[in-house]
Amino acid sequence: MKWRVGMGFDVHQLASGFKLWLGGIHVPFEKGSVGHSDGDVLIHAICDALFGAANLRDIGFHFPDTDPALKGVDSKVLLQKTMHIIRNSGYEVGNIDSTICLQQPKINPFIPKMQEVLSSVMQISIEDISIKATTTEKMGFVGRGEGVSAYAVVMLYK
Ligand SMILES: Nc1ccn([C@@H]2O[C@H](COP(=O)(O)O)[C@@H](O)[C@H]2O)c(=O)n1
Numbered sequence: 001m002k003w004r005v006g007m008g009f010d011v012h013q014l015a016s017g018f019k020l021w022l023g024g025i026h027v028p029f030e031k032g033s034v035g036h037s038d039g040d041v042l043i044h045a046i047c048d049a050l051f052g053a054a055n056l057r058d059i060g061f062h063f064p065d066t067d068p069a070l071k072g073v074d075s076k077v078l079l080q081k082t083m084h085i086i087r088n089s090g091y092e093v094g095n096i097d098s099t100i101c102l103q104q105p106k107i108n109p110f111i112p113k114m115q116e117v118l119s120s121v122m123q124i125s126i127e128d129i130s131i132k133a134t135t136t137e138k139m140g141f142v143g144r145g146e147g148v149s150a151y152a153v154v155m156l157y158k
């Protein structure tokens, strides 16, 4: 069996008047993520980790932020399309580990639902999807509440 690792990282600005989408679910908060899409930073990091592991460029290559058809798109649709590309290349997902960097709100209570939604979209087991969270102890752009970032690591096999 051939195993390949990939990593993904993404950042989105947080601003009032936008919804906070994370891991495919809406997290109630006074600010939301700004993006060409719905700004789901965790899904974007996972897509980049998947593309990276398969050496298939990145999310912006496949889904350009200049494409008017993608304005406001649900990132779950992008993840579904990404999985299609990955499976068409002969790969299956081993497991995912990820970390969301967000000063507030606390997202631990939402993680089981995110795992459930991502499992359904990606057609992989919940047990293979790890989601963690950290603040940055009030330092930097995340700590000041100006943005949210996410890291993801994916193992693929074929
Ligand atoms: N947005 C967040 C950030 C963190 N958590 C949880 O709190 C723990 C402590 O965070 P520190 O940044 O102070 O280390 C962290 O391990 C997470 O379990 C969270 O739920 N949501």
Ligand SMILES: C[C@@]1(CO)OP(=O)(O)OP(=O)(O)OC[C@H]1O
Pocket: 010, 011, 034, 035, 036, 037, 038, 039, 040, 044, 059, 060, 061, 063, 064, 065, 070, 071, 073, 078
């Ligand atoms: C998802 C895409 C496409 O709608 O747009 P954004 O929501 O701006 O997200 P980003 O992670 O900056 O880049 C990937 C884009 O191509």
